[in-house]
Amino acid sequence: MWHDRRICDLLGIEHPIIQAPMAGATTxxxxxxxxxxxxxxxxxxxxxxxxxxxxxxxxTKALTNRSINLNFFVHASPELDEAKASAARxxxxxxxxxxxxxxxxxAVEGHFPFDDAACEAVLEASPKVVSFxxxxxxxxxxxxxxxxxxxxxxxxxxxxxxxxxxxRGVDAVIAQGYEAGGHSGWFLPRGASNVAGTMAxxxxxxxxxxxxxxxxxxxxxxxxxxxxxxxGAAGVQIGTAFLTTPESMAAPVHKTELxxxxxxxxxxxxxxxxxxxxxxxxxYASDMDDVKDWPDFPLVNAMTxxxxxxxxxxxxxxxxxxxxxxxxxxxxxxxxxxxxxxLVAETGACLKRFA
Amino acid sequence: MWHDRRICDLLGIEHPIIQAPMAGATTxxxxxxxxxxxxxxxxxxxxxxxxxxxxxxxxTKALTNRSINLNFFVHASPELDEAKASAARxxxxxxxxxxxxxxxxxAVEGHFPFDDAACEAVLEASPKVVSFxxxxxxxxxxxxxxxxxxxxxxxxxxxxxxxxxxxRGVDAVIAQGYEAGGHSGWFLPRGASNVAGTMAxxxxxxxxxxxxxxxxxxxxxxxxxxxxxxxGAAGVQIGTAFLTTPESMAAPVHKTELxxxxxxxxxxxxxxxxxxxxxxxxxYASDMDDVKDWPDFPLVNAMTxxxxxxxxxxxxxxxxxxxxxxxxxxxxxxxxxxxxxxLVAETGACLKRFA
Numbered sequence: 071m072w073h074d075r076r077i078c079d080l081l082g083i084e085h086p087i088i089q090a091p092m093a094g095a096t097t098x099x100x101x102x103x104x105x106x107x108x109x110x111x112x113x114x115x116x117x118x119x120x121x122x123x124x125x126x127x128x129x130t131k132a133l134t135n136r137s138i139n140l141n142f143f144v145h146a147s148p149e150l151d152e153a154k155a156s157a158a159r160x161x162x163x164x165x166x167x168x169x170x171x172x173x174x175x176x177a178v179e180g181h182f183p184f185d186d187a188a189c190e191a192v193l194e195a196s197p198k199v200v201s202f203x204x205x206x207x208x209x210x211x212x213x214x215x216x217x218x219x220x221x222x223x224x225x226x227x228x229x230x231x232x233x234x235x236x237x238r239g240v241d242a243v244i245a246q247g248y249e250a251g252g253h254s255g256w257f258l259p260r261g262a263s264n265v266a267g268t269m270a271x272x273x274x275x276x277x278x279x280x281x282x283x284x285x286x287x288x289x290x291x292x293x294x295x296x297x298x299x300x301x302g303a304a305g306v307q308i309g310t311a312f313l314t315t316p317e318s319m320a321a322p323v324h325k326t327e328l329x330x331x332x333x334x335x336x337x338x339x340x341x342x343x344x345x346x347x348x349x350x351x352x353x354y355a356s357d358m359d360d361v362k363d364w365p366d367f368p369l370v371n372a373m374t375x376x377x378x379x380x381x382x383x384x385x386x387x388x389x390x391x392x393x394x395x396x397x398x399x400x401x402x403x404x405x406x407x408x409x410x411x412x413l414v415a416e417t418g419a420c421l422k423r424f425a
Numbered sequence: 426m427w428h429d430r431r432i433c434d435l436l437g438i439e440h441p442i443i444q445a446p447m448a449g450a451t452t453x454x455x456x457x458x459x460x461x462x463x464x465x466x467x468x469x470x471x472x473x474x475x476x477x478x479x480x481x482x483x484x485t486k487a488l489t490n491r492s493i494n495l496n497f498f499v500h501a502s503p504e505l506d507e508a509k510a511s512a513a514r515x516x517x518x519x520x521x522x523x524x525x526x527x528x529x530x531x532a533v534e535g536h537f538p539f540d541d542a543a544c545e546a547v548l549e550a551s552p553k554v555v556s557f558x559x560x561x562x563x564x565x566x567x568x569x570x571x572x573x574x575x576x577x578x579x580x581x582x583x584x585x586x587x588x589x590x591x592x593r594g595v596d597a598v599i600a601q602g603y604e605a606g607g608h609s610g611w612f613l614p615r616g617a618s619n620v621a622g623t624m625a626x627x628x629x630x631x632x633x634x635x636x637x638x639x640x641x642x643x644x645x646x647x648x649x650x651x652x653x654x655x656x657g658a659a660g661v662q663i664g665t666a667f668l669t670t671p672e673s674m675a676a677p678v679h680k681t682e683l684x685x686x687x688x689x690x691x692x693x694x695x696x697x698x699x700x701x702x703x704x705x706x707x708x709y710a711s712d713m714d715d716v717k718d719w720p721d722f723p724l725v726n727a728m729t730x731x732x733x734x735x736x737x738x739x740x741x742x743x744x745x746x747x748x749x750x751x752x753x754x755x756x757x758x759x760x761x762x763x764x765x766x767x768l769v770a771e772t773g774a775c776l777k778r779f780a
Contacts, residue, residue, distance in 0.1 A: 073778065073779055228687075228689035229687055229688070229689055229754070230687075230689065247622055247624065248603055248604075248619075248622050249603075249621060249622040249624055249625040260689065261690075261706060261711060262692045262706050262710065262711040262714045263689060263690050263691060263692050263706050264603075264691065264692050264693060264703075264751075266604060266643070266688055266689060266691075266751040266752075267602055267603050267604040267622030267623055267624060267642065267643050267751060268622055268623075268624040268625075268643075269602065269604055269622060269623040269624045269642065269643035269644060269649060269652060269653075269752070270604040270623075270642075270643030270645075270649075270688055270750065270751035270752040271643075271688075271689075271751070273645075273646060273648045273649065273752070273755065274687070274688050274689075274752070274754040274755065277754075277755075287622065287624065287625075288621070288622050288623075288624035288625030288626075289624060290625075290628075291628060293628045293655055293656050293657055294624060294625075294628065294656065296652075296655035296779075297624060297651075297652035297653070297655040297656045298624075298652070299655075299779065300648055300651035300652040300654075300655055300775055300776075300779070301648050301649065301652050302648055332583075332584055332585075332629070333584070333621055333625055333626075333629050334583035334584055334585065334615065334618060334621055334626075334629075335616075335618050336618060336619065336621075337617045337618050337619050338619060348619075351616060351617050351618050355617065356616060356617040359617045395625065396619075396621040396622060396625035396626070397621075397624070397625040397628070397629070399584070399629045400628065400629065400632075420655055421655075421779050423428065424428055424651075424654065424655070424776050424779065424780070425779070425780045
C-alpha cells in the first residue's frame with residue numbers, strides 16, 4: 071500500500087512510520103513492539119549515560135531483530151546566568167511550598183552531551199538509525215556515525231533548518247510542526263516568527279531539500295498519515311499516540327490526562343526545561359505562562375525535577391509534565407503493536423476512499 | 426474528481442474551494458473571478474456600511490451569476506479602557522514620530538456591527554452564502570438570514586467552538602488552524618492553550634460535529650487540498666494564495682512581501698487591531714511582540730490606521746499589515762482564475778498519484 075518506499079528502504083522497515091523517541095517515556099518494550107509491528111522503534115536517550123545507552127539498546131535488541139532508532143539531544147551547553155536562576159527560584163518557591171517539595175534545587179545540566187563517549191556507545195549498540203534533536207553534533211561525530219553505516223536523521227522546524235541539516239549530510243529530515251508534543255527541535259535563530267504548523271511546513275520543506283521529509287506534529291491516526299503523504303512527506307513520526315500504551319513509562323497521571331484531553335488544551339511552555347515544549351495545560355504551566363526568561367535549557371529541568379516527581383507520584387496533574395501533541399484527542403487505549411496496526415489499517419482505508 | 430460533494434452541493438459550486446473573504450483585500454473582481462472559475466467567491470465586508478455591502482455585492486453580481494459569499498465580523502462591542510488606550514498611545518508614539526505620521530488617533534470602533542441594518546442589506550444583496558468570524562450574531566438574525574435561504578458558515582478554532590456553532594444552526598463549520606493568515610476567529614475562552622494546527626484540528630472537528638467541516642490555514646496548493654480531504658474535510662478555504670493576484674487590493678508592498686516570504690517568517694500579532702492576526706514579521710510587529718495588553722479589538726485599528734496607511738503608501742513594509750498564512754512560501758504570481766485552476770489541477774494530480 072505504500073507508493074513511496076523511500077523511508078521504508080532507507081530505514082529497513084515495513085511501514086513509513088516512526089514511533090517517536092520520547093525521552094522519559096520510551097522503553098525497550100515500546101521500541102521493540104513498534105519495530106516488530108513494522109514501524110521504526112525508537113528510544114529517547116537524551117538523559118542516558120553511555121552505559122545506559124548500551125544497556126537499553128541491548129534490551130531492545132533482545133526483543134526484536136528489526137531496525138531501531140536511538141535519539142539524542144544536541145543542544146548547546148547551557149551557561150548559568152545567576153540572575154535568571156535567581157528569578158526562576160523566586161517563581162518556583164511558592165510551588166515548592168504548595169507541593170511540599172522541599173527547597174528549589176540548583177540549576178544544573180542533567181543531560182549528557184553527545185560526545186565521543188556517547189558516540190562510542192552508539193557504535194557499540196549499532197542501531198540502524200540515530201536521530202538528533204536541536205541540530206546535529208560536530209561534523210566529525212556525524213561522519214563517524216555515518217561511516218558505521220548508521221542512518222542519520224534530525225528535526226527541522228523551518229525550511230532554513232532543513233537545508234542546514236541536508237547540507238550536513240542527514241539522510242532524511244523530520245519536519246516538526248507546531249502541533250508536535252514535547253520539545254520543539256528549533257535550533258536556528260527565528261526572531262519573532264512562529265513555528266509553522268505541519269500542513270504549511272511539510273510541502274515547503276519537500277520543495278526545498280533533496281532528502282526525504284518525514285512529517286511530525288498533529289498526526290495521530292490514518293487520516294493524518296494519509297494527509298502527510300499528500301503533502302509530499304515520505305513518512306511520519308508519531309509520538310503522543312504511543313504515550314498511553316502499556317509499554318510507555320509515562321506517569322499514570324500523564325496517561326490519564328492524555329486520554330481525557332481534547333487537543334484544544336495544550337500549550338507551549340518553557341517552564342519545565344527552559345525550552346518550549348508542548349504539554350497539556352496544567353496549573354503550573356498556566357501559572358508560569360507569562361514568565362519568558364528562564365535559565366538556559368536544560369538547567370530548568372533540574373530546578374523543576376522534584377516538583378514534577380512529587381506531582382507524578384501523588385497522581386496530581388498540577389505540576390507534572392504532560393507532554394502532548396495537538397492531536398491528542400484522537401488517543402485511544404491500546405498496545406504499541408495495536409497502535410501501529412491501527413495506523414496502517416486506517417491509512418489504507420483512507421487512501422482507498424479516494425482511489 | 427470530487428468524491429465528497431457535500432460542500433459543492435451546499436454552496437452551489439463546482440469545486441469545494443472557498444476563496445477566503447479578506448476584508449481590505451477582496452474585490453468584486455476577485456470574488457467574481459473565483460466564482461466563475463468554479464470556487465466560492467467571497468467579499469470581506471467587515472468594514473462596510475450597509476450601503477457599501479449592497480454596492481459591492483451588486484458589482485460582483487454584475488460580473489458573475491454564480492454563488493458568492495459575504496463575510497462579517499461579529500465580535501463583541503469593544504469597551505474603551507482608558508488605561509490601555511493610554512499605554513497603547515505611549516507605545517505607538519515613537520512609531521508615529523519615526524514614520525512622520527502625525528498624532529496617534531483616538532481608539533474608536535471602525536467596524537460595523539452585524540445589526541438589523543446590515544442584515545437588511547444582506548437580504549437585499551441576496552448572496553448564496555454568508556459567513557461569520559468570531560462566532561455568530563444574535564439567534565434572531567441568524568434565523569432571519571437562514572429563512573431567506575442563505576447558507577450560513579462560521580469559523581471555529583477548537584472543537585468546543587465547532588460544537589457551539591453547529592448547535593446554533595450553521596450549515597458548515599470552517600476549521601481555522603493556527604497556520605491561517607489574518608485574524609484568528611477564536612471566540613470562546615481558552616485559557617493558556619494554543620490554537621491547534623490544521624492537521625490536528627480538522628480530524629477532531631470532523632469527529633465532533635454533524636455538519637461538514639471546511640479546512641482553513643496553511644493550505645496553498647493542491648497538496649494541501651488533498652491533505653485536507655484525507656483529514657475528513659469536505660472542502661477548503663484559501664486566502665493567502667489569492668492576496669497576490671491582480672484582483673487583490675492588498676497594498677503593492679504587501680504583495681511584494683508575500684511573494685518574498687518563506688512561510689517561516691510569519692507571526693501572530695495583536696499590535697495592529699487588538700486581536701491576534703497572522704502577518705509576515707515586520708519591524709512594527711516585532712517591536713510590539715512583548716506588548717500583550719492592547720485595547721479591545723478593533724479599537725487598535727483606528728490607533729494604527731495612519732501608521733499602516735503611510736507605510737503602505739510609501740512602499741515600506743515596516744509598519745503595514747502583511748496578513749499572511751504560514752504556507753505563503755507557495756505563493757506565485759497569477760490571476761484569481763489561474764489560481765483556482767491551478768489548485769484544482771494540482772489536487773487532481775496529487776490524488777491520482779495515490780490512486
